[in-house]
Amino acid sequence: MPGKKHGPGIKNPDAYEEIRKGGASKEKAARISNAMASEGASTVGRRGGKAGDYDDWTVDKLRKRAGELDIEGRSSMRKSELIDALRHH
Template identity: 90%
Template sequence: MPGKKHGPGIKNPDAYEEIRKGGASKEKAARISNAMASEGSSKVGRRGGKAEPYEEWTVDELRKRAGELDIDGRSSMRKGELIDALRNH
């Protein structure tokens, strides 16, 4: 597959690419696309969407999440930089 932007563990590559185009991180896109392949997209879609968009999070909340994902340089990042780092880690 030319232009492949994912690893061999992706079970639903088309869904993965669409989710990534929507701004999701690689980890999140892989998790969602693999769940869609295993459980079906309608089941996964019904349970999603509970978190607020990053733009509505506080800087402290964003830094905490960045820490959970071990993103380097998070302590000196501004809100926009944190959001970008979280979406593209």
């Protein structure tokens, strides 16, 4: 498929691409799209997300999350850079 932006483990590629366009990380988009494929979109939608927007997080929380994901250079990043790195890891 030309222009494919995901790996072979994505079960619902259309949903994956839409979720990525919305700013979600690759990992999050894969989790949601695969859940939609196996459980159905309405079930996943009712469950919803509770994480909140990265813009509302403190720099310390952003750095901690970046550390969990092994994002290099996180200790010297500004808030906007951390948010961008988390969304595009």
